[in-house]
Amino acid sequence: GESVGLHLPTLSVQEGDNSIINCAYSNSASDYFIWYKQESGKGPQFIIDIRSNMDKRQGQRVTVLLNKTVKHLSLQIAATQPGDSAVYFCAEVIQGAQKLVFGQGTRLTINP
Amino acid sequence: GAGVSQTPSNKVTEKGKYVELRCDPISGHTALYWYRQSLGQGPEFLIYFQGTGAADDSGLPNDRFFAVRPEGSVSTLKIQRTERGDSAVYLCASSLGPTSYEQYFGPGTRLTVT
Structure with missing residues (x-):
């Protein structure tokens, strides 16, 4: 079925x-992907997105890479800061639908 | 500007009771979404409104769940005969419209059914 999953549930840096942070997706019809950051007690916060016709997109300290051949998505965060500690979710939008399909999430912990 | 707001932030109710959860989207956003998030899981889609109409309600788990958006802005998620399994955080999101996939989330309502 449709699913978005993550390789690692926790990550400490x-x-x-x-x-x-890595993410695998299963639906080849997905044409849009988003990374969200969720802090405790808050709703998911948009970080960066990428369309299926791209393989890389950069933002401020973040880069998203998309490999459609192996259905893999990654989020790279440069020079991590304590404020980056949160749970990160990837989500996909299947072509023709409007809803987001989320994975389970990865908890990122930044050690001082 | 103001983001998506949700009320109440917390709701505790007894099994079998009726609850209403409210979402106020970002001004000007015509698309509104409800998701449900269980502990340790990613949000799961419930329903999507474009304007006043429910364009996709395929995620509603059963007929105890219902949502409305009568004037195309504020939305209310209604749950009848609540069950302990309904306990979760209910998240609302909005986006500019049907061609915009960038969804902005509210803080959620934590529902606890005792």
Whole structure:
């Protein structure tokens, strides 16, 4: 069925290091992907998106990579800061639908 | 500007009771979504409104769940005969319109059914 999953449920990195969060998706008809950050007690916060006709997109300290051949998505965060500690979700939009399909999430912890 | 707001932030109710959860989307956003998030899981889609009409309600789990958006702005999610399994955080999101996939989420309503 439709699913978006993550390789690692938890990730710890040292402050200042780069982090990479991975996501696998199963629906080849998905044409849009978003990464969200969710802090405790808050709703998901939009970080960056990418359309299926792209393989890379950069934002401020974040880069999303899309590999459609293996249905893999990654979020790279450069020079991590304590405020980056949160749960990160990838989500996909299947072509023709409007809803987001989320994965389980990865908890990112930044160690001082 | 103001983001998506949801009320109440917390709701505790007894099994079998009726509850209403409210969402106030970002001004000018015509698309509105409801999701449900269980502990440790990603949000799960419930229903999507474009304007006043429900364009996709395929995620509603059963007929105890119903949502309305009578004037195309504020939406109310209604749950009848609540069950303990309904306990979750209910999230609302809005986007500019049907061609915009960028959804902005509210803080959620934490529903606890005792």
